[in-house]
Amino acid sequence: NAGVTQTPKFQVLKTGQSMTLQCAQDMNHEYMSWYRQDPGMGLRLIHYSVGAGITDQGEVPNGYNVSRSTTEDFPLRLLSAAPSQTSVYFCASSRLTEPLYGYTFGSGTRLTVV
Amino acid sequence: LAKTTQPISMDSYEGQEVNITCSHNNIATNDYITWYQQFPSQGPRFIIQGYKTKVTNEVASLFIPADRKSSTLSLPRVSLSDTAVYYCLVGDYGGATNKLIFGTGTLLAVQP
Numbered sequence: 001n002a003g004v005t006q007t008p009k010f011q012v013l014k015t016g017q018s019m020t021l022q023c024a025q026d027m028n029h030e031y032m033s034w035y036r037q038d039p040g041m042g043l044r045l046i047h048y049s050v051g052a053g054i055t056d057q058g059e060v061p062n063g064y065n066v067s068r069s070t071t072e073d074f075p076l077r078l079l080s081a082a083p084s085q086t087s088v089y090f091c092a093s094s095r096l097t098e099p100l101y102g103y104t105f106g107s108g109t110r111l112t113v114v
Numbered sequence: 115l116a117k118t119t120q121p122i123s124m125d126s127y128e129g130q131e132v133n134i135t136c137s138h139n140n141i142a143t144n145d146y147i148t149w150y151q152q153f154p155s156q157g158p159r160f161i162i163q164g165y166k167t168k169v170t171n172e173v174a175s176l177f178i179p180a181d182r183k184s185s186t187l188s189l190p191r192v193s194l195s196d197t198a199v200y201y202c203l204v205g206d207y208g209g210a211t212n213k214l215i216f217g218t219g220t221l222l223a224v225q226p
Contacts, residue, residue: 100148105157
């Protein structure tokens with residue numbers, strides 16, 4: 001099993017550019033989520049989804065869009081990148097009723113906005 | 115999920131035992147206590163979970179007093195490779211409550 005795959009691993013954007021961070025899982029997990037982690041800080045929840053066609057906002061959703069057309073994929077879109085979005089982004093997945101130990105995280109995407 | 119409070123950072127030396135305490139005064143009857151570990155440039159990974167008393171696995175021990183309002187993660191004889199951020203989470207199902215919220219965690223720095 002590949003688990004949770006995030007692409008790309010590194011990305012540099014100019015202010016105002018758009019891009020999509022990809023997240024795919026092959027475990028048939030209903031629940032998927034996106035976090036950002038700034039230097040020296042914990043993870044903050046951006047958006048999450050409990051199944052295909054269902055998404056909701058987390059703690060810091062502004063500037064990001066998501067969609068969930070399939071169970072496997074949960075892309076995160078930055079429509080107009082800003083330097084404040086420079087961060088490491090993690091995708092996580094689990095079964096919907098998974099206990100707290102059941103979360104699988106990707107290896108992250110390091111994004112720099114200049 | 116119940117709110118948790120942990121120290122921001124801790125320092126230790128190789129070979130020492132490290133204890134990281136987490137406060138969770140509003141823990142609910144059905145809540146479990148779960149700890150995740152995050153190495154630099156990696157996503158968090160599960161290390162241990164418990165409900166009451168003591169739980170031990172090959173990596174750590176988790177001590178939970180009778181009132182369950184706090185818990186202590188114990189790492190025996192730490193090495194340099196244990197340098198990481200440790201997160202304490204309290205709840206039953208993250209997905210069912212729709213939001214798995216991480217706090218700032220505890221940065222453990224192990225020195226030679």
